[in-house]
Amino acid sequence: MSDTQQSPEQAAVRGLLRAVATELGHEVAPGWQAAAAAAPRHRFLPDLIWTSRDGHYRPLNRGDDPQGWFAAAYTVEPVVTQVNDGAPGEDDELWPSSSASHPSVVFRMLEAAGLRPGASVLHIGTGTGWDSGMISHRLGDTNLVTVEVDHALADRARARLKDLGYTPTVVCGDGRLGWEPAAPYDRTLATCSVRRIPAAWIAQTRPGGLIVTPWDNPWICWGLLRLTVGKDGTAVGRYSPHSAFMLMRTQRQDLRIHGDVVSEDHRPDESTSVLPRRDVVAGNAAFAIGHRLGDVWHTWQDEPVPGVADRLWVATCDGTSWAAVDHDGREEDRFAVYQHGPRRLWDEVEEAHRWWDDHGRPGSDRFGLTVTPDGAHHGWLDTSADSWPIRGR
Incomplete structure (x- = not known):
């Protein structure tokens, strides 16, 4: 069936998946293609979103411009869905506080996590609920716990998921703490960046399990980190360059x-x-x-x-x-x-x-991180045998 014979929604999803495949350099796996079709991105967006032009954010309301809103939902770009933590003042400069993440990065992270049907997943940063919808479709919603710090975002995501027939456990709380009642998890996947790996994530991920999270550093805020949790509570892994996410709210710092x-x-x-x-x-x-x-x-x-x-x-x-x-x-x-x-x-x-x-001007993929049971973070290049402590808290 050609795109012209499909509904606008089906055509938009297929177009998005083609664009993602171009950026990834390979086709999206069939299981995730099916998940994207079953949980279409626009179904998780609020009616009011924000677009950026010349570094300034402007509102785009579905009621005012339904075609522009729908087109924005299926661009291969992040879509800002909340500004200023949901409470912008009349004269405040607008800054993004929640978004539907860049689709190519989302699928890259899902690949990196190696999610398979039956795996249990702790997802940090529910946001719109789009990622949770696709994970629920692929793994079964009883295997997913997703945590969101913002009450309004958590309630909206829960409702959108339910509208599509998905009922994962949606927790409103501090993502640093994970969700101990359903631990241990096979995978911990974050869609907000962190500057330190929370101890709870390591403790709640079973030995041999993976933690996949965007990494943020005060100097530069990009990098995707994939850690394997060991039996002794140590987590070790490497970076890849594909990721730039909003920092977890409870790790923010505002210095002038x-x-x-x-x-x-x-x-x-x-x-x-x-x-x-x-x-x-x-x-x-x-x-x-x-x-x-x-x-x-x-x-x-x-x-x-x-x-x-x-x-x-x-x-x-x-x-x-x-x-x-x-x-x-x-x-x-x-x-x-x-x-x-x-x-x-x-x-x-x-x-x-x-x-x-x-050291030959190495890229991010030659760097790694070790988090020891006492919470210390050690960076390394090529091998963890030669490491240095990473300052921070």
Whole structure:
């Protein structure tokens, strides 16, 4: 049957699966194709969604533009379904707080989790419920527990799932805690990113089971992590580059450079640097630097003072140390550096960049993570035999 002979819904699902296959480089597995058809993406979206243009979010209401809304549901892009945790003020800048995830990343994660009929799954980050609907169809809803921290989102997802005939256990709660009553699980799958692997996820995943989660680092927020849980409570695994998700709400941190970190009475040390600043905040270099430093973040400021075109701020997550790297708009190979606090952060960034360069400029797929039973996180390159502690909490 051609797409023109199908319903608009069937044609849209097939079109989405074709686009996903192009991005994955292979066809979506037949079982997941059937799940996507049985739990079509648009059935899980609210009537009000938000689209982004030029970095600004604008509302798109189904009642006002049903064709535009339906088209947005089947683009190979994430769809923002909530802004500002559901309570934007009249004059607030809008920022996304929940979404229907990028379809290609969703199917990539489902593949990475190796889900098979009969497996028990703990899903963290219910969101719209689309992922849960497909998992329920494929595995049986009695094998799925899905946890959502936002009451309104949990209630809406539960209702949408029920409308399609699925009744998994939908829990409104803190995803860090998992859901112990149904443990142990064969798989723990998160569709929100984390900076630390919660101890409950490891404890509630049976030995030999997998944890698949997007990874977030204060320096750079991408990477998909696949961990195997050992009998001793250690979890070990590697990264792949395909993932960028919203951070779990209970691991958020909101620091401002001015007000929380930098103070007028600080007297920083001054020096210069020849390391190009933009080289350290993107791509594989940023992934490596983030894993070497662990608890350091950055932000940009345009024209902070006369004579400075832009400034890269670097700070620790506890706000006790900071560095500023200035570009005057003319010289491209020398930058003014200011550092304050017990740690010399730009020195650390330079050292981490040298380490990455000396090791052949590795990509994220050469990095791994070990989480020990005491909760310590250790990063490593190629082999866990040579590891370093990842700072953070």
